[in-house]
Amino acid sequence: MRKHSLIVGGAGFIGTNLVKKLLSIGNLVTVIDDLSRGRKEFLDAYVDQKEFKFIEFDVSFSCDDAFNIATKFCQIDEVWHLAANSDIPAGVLNPIVDLKNTFMTTFEVLRSMKKFNVKTIHFASSSAIYGDLGQVAITENIGPLQPISNYGAMKLASEAQISAACESYLDRANIFRFPNVVGVPATHGVILDFVFKLLKNNNELNVLGDGTQQKSYLHVSDLIDAMLLIIKHQVDKKMNVVNIGPIDEGVTVNWIANQVINKINPNALIIYGIGNKGWVGDVPRFIYSTELLQSFGWKPKLGSSEAVIKAIDEIILKS
Amino acid sequence: MRKHSLIVGGAGFIGTNLVKKLLSIGNLVTVIDDLSRGRKEFLDAYVDQKEFKFIEFDVSFSCDDAFNIATKFCQIDEVWHLAANSDIPAGVLNPIVDLKNTFMTTFEVLRSMKKFNVKTIHFASSSAIYGDLGQVAITENIGPLQPISNYGAMKLASEAQISAACESYLDRANIFRFPNVVGVPATHGVILDFVFKLLKNNNELNVLGDGTQQKSYLHVSDLIDAMLLIIKHQVDKKMNVVNIGPIDEGVTVNWIANQVINKINPNALIIYGIGNKGWVGDVPRFIYSTELLQSFGWKPKLGSSEAVIKAIDEIILKS
Numbered sequence: 001m002r003k004h005s006l007i008v009g010g011a012g013f014i015g016t017n018l019v020k021k022l023l024s025i026g027n028l029v030t031v032i033d034d035l036s037r038g039r040k041e042f043l044d045a046y047v048d049q050k051e052f053k054f055i056e057f058d059v060s061f062s063c064d065d066a067f068n069i070a071t072k073f074c075q076i077d078e079v080w081h082l083a084a085n086s087d088i089p090a091g092v093l094n095p096i097v098d099l100k101n102t103f104m105t106t107f108e109v110l111r112s113m114k115k116f117n118v119k120t121i122h123f124a125s126s127s128a129i130y131g132d133l134g135q136v137a138i139t140e141n142i143g144p145l146q147p148i149s150n151y152g153a154m155k156l157a158s159e160a161q162i163s164a165a166c167e168s169y170l171d172r173a174n175i176f177r178f179p180n181v182v183g184v185p186a187t188h189g190v191i192l193d194f195v196f197k198l199l200k201n202n203n204e205l206n207v208l209g210d211g212t213q214q215k216s217y218l219h220v221s222d223l224i225d226a227m228l229l230i231i232k233h234q235v236d237k238k239m240n241v242v243n244i245g246p247i248d249e250g251v252t253v254n255w256i257a258n259q260v261i262n263k264i265n266p267n268a269l270i271i272y273g274i275g276n277k278g279w280v281g282d283v284p285r286f287i288y289s290t291e292l293l294q295s296f297g298w299k300p301k302l303g304s305s306e307a308v309i310k311a312i313d314e315i316i317l318k319s
Numbered sequence: 320m321r322k323h324s325l326i327v328g329g330a331g332f333i334g335t336n337l338v339k340k341l342l343s344i345g346n347l348v349t350v351i352d353d354l355s356r357g358r359k360e361f362l363d364a365y366v367d368q369k370e371f372k373f374i375e376f377d378v379s380f381s382c383d384d385a386f387n388i389a390t391k392f393c394q395i396d397e398v399w400h401l402a403a404n405s406d407i408p409a410g411v412l413n414p415i416v417d418l419k420n421t422f423m424t425t426f427e428v429l430r431s432m433k434k435f436n437v438k439t440i441h442f443a444s445s446s447a448i449y450g451d452l453g454q455v456a457i458t459e460n461i462g463p464l465q466p467i468s469n470y471g472a473m474k475l476a477s478e479a480q481i482s483a484a485c486e487s488y489l490d491r492a493n494i495f496r497f498p499n500v501v502g503v504p505a506t507h508g509v510i511l512d513f514v515f516k517l518l519k520n521n522n523e524l525n526v527l528g529d530g531t532q533q534k535s536y537l538h539v540s541d542l543i544d545a546m547l548l549i550i551k552h553q554v555d556k557k558m559n560v561v562n563i564g565p566i567d568e569g570v571t572v573n574w575i576a577n578q579v580i581n582k583i584n585p586n587a588l589i590i591y592g593i594g595n596k597g598w599v600g601d602v603p604r605f606i607y608s609t610e611l612l613q614s615f616g617w618k619p620k621l622g623s624s625e626a627v628i629k630a631i632d633e634i635i636l637k638s
Binding site: 092095103107110141142144153154157164168241 | 411414418422426429430448450459460461462463464465466467468469471472473475476478479480482483485486487558560
């Protein structure tokens with residue numbers, strides 16, 4: 001019997017990479033997406049396959065109707081919930097963006113899972129739930145959790161709601177705390193931003209902040225592999241929370257800016273802003289522990305610098 | 320210049336005790352309450368005072384109109400946000416109860432605070448945000464935070480949203496993590512439940528669970544004193560999170576049941592249920608650290624057993 005995976009938010013950057021992977025290992029796949037950030041053309045390669053179904057639907061008010069359609073296709077074995085606002089500054093300006101797209105999607109997905117008796121959820125959480133803990137190694141069990149963006153707050157709220165659901169009707173929740181993920185088809189992020197800016201104006205590149213923000217980056221191919229490994233790993237808890245990220249300490253925004261201009265116009269001028277935060281709610285630097293994930297035998301194929309360089313090439317190729 | 324305190328959820332059990340205290344120290348006080356759990360008669364003693372204003376309003380969709388009325392009374396200096404669902408089992412059965420009453424109240428209070436430029440919030444959080452951490456001392460910075468009730472989840476979500484607001488527009492957030500609080504005018508809780516049951520049927524008392532659940536209880540008078548002490552205590556963080564609770568390890572449900580029958584009918588039969596949880600989402604026993612609060616020089620006037628006995632007397636007197 002084939003496993004039927006329902007991917008909420010499956011037409012976005014990570015979702016479409018996941019669709020490809022899950023189809024390749026023989027799953028039936030249904031994507032629900034409102035196409036607010038995702039794009040239907042990202043799924044063009046799969047729409048004619050009988051193992052694949054796409055449902056255009058906004059799940060933030062109720063997703064019973066979409067679950068109903070998906071269930072008629074085949075009984076749902078697991079839900080991947082990737083739907084969220086991915087524009088952190090937009091959420092800081094207007095908290096309703098993250099309320100609706102990041103939290104209410106989770107709330108309604110859980111309600112439908114209870115109703116349709118689906119007991120397994122895989123959830124795309126984020127390192128943003130940790131807030132700014134300074135220079136300590138951020139392990140999964142660290143506290144306090146004081147997110148500094150509405151995005152981080154609504155991801156933490158989602159985890160909390162899933163945790164309560166584990167106590168009452170879920171059998172398993174895998175909570176993946178994502179790092180910065182790069183690759184294609186990117187819909188946002190620093191690399192896409194830099195490439196777009198430079199393709200528009202070859203002569204200069206404006207950088208938010210002073211460029212010293214250092215972050216680690218994971219290529220989407222490594223992210224997908226990590227999630228599938230975590231799911232297979234036996235744990236005796238219903239709620240299984242794992243940081244996903246590269247093992248290195250990352251690269252600076254300044255370094256990324258230089259890589260991008262080297263590819264497009266090495267003579268372009270980089271113009272820096274002030275301060276080590278790109279925006280309110282941006283965490284300038286943190287040490288993200290992936291020891292738990294490594295203990296499962298995982299290591300990324302690409303480090304932060306390789307992932308960024310690969311993503312730059314992929315994004316330029318698609319632009 | 321008198322301080323103007325706006326108390327959202329000020330017509331409930333803790334709110335009305337807070338109103339009394341804040342008026343007694345010379346503050347102007349406005350209460351906003353939708354009277355879903357609170358009662359207007361709890362505020363009868365104050366409605367004719369010119370220092371007091373009551374606004375009946377449901378803040379869970381928007382509270383701009385209520386803030387507008389309160390601001391015309393006098394510029395708001397601080398918000399006390401106490402509004403929440405207090406019926407944990409109801410929230411487990413229907414997550415919308417806690418979404419609306421526990422989280423959306425916070426979300427909308429924050430939106431109005433930003434709009435009306437009010438920079439200080441005092442928030443009634445809960446030990447329920449910690450979930451079931453087993454036999455470790457629960458300090459404010461502990462992790463992981465995996466609440467097991469929707470109530471706990473939506474309190475954690477509220478804290479997270481306040482944390483993000485501290486990064487962008489609040490000057491100060493005092494987060495009080497409440498224990499079980501007892502006293503009058505109680506609107507829910509084990510003591511009220513037992514007294515009501517016994518007054519209805521003098522001969523027997525049905526207890527949820529096997530009665531071995533042990534919890535610590537704080538009298539509302541000590542809670543109010545603790546909050547005012549915390550507010551006065553200088554800290555250099557915007558987000559100031561403090562556990563409030565008695566210093567002892569608490570009393571069992573069985574002990575409380577016996578105290579109640581002793582007061583009403585010592586010959587009544589106590590009938591126990593099964594298991595050490597009263598309901599899904601009930602945390603059977605935990606060690607709640609109040610070391611931080613004690614370091615501010617606080618100690619409760621009443622221990623758990625004294626608080627419970629006093630509350631039984633108060634509740635019987637009012638019944």
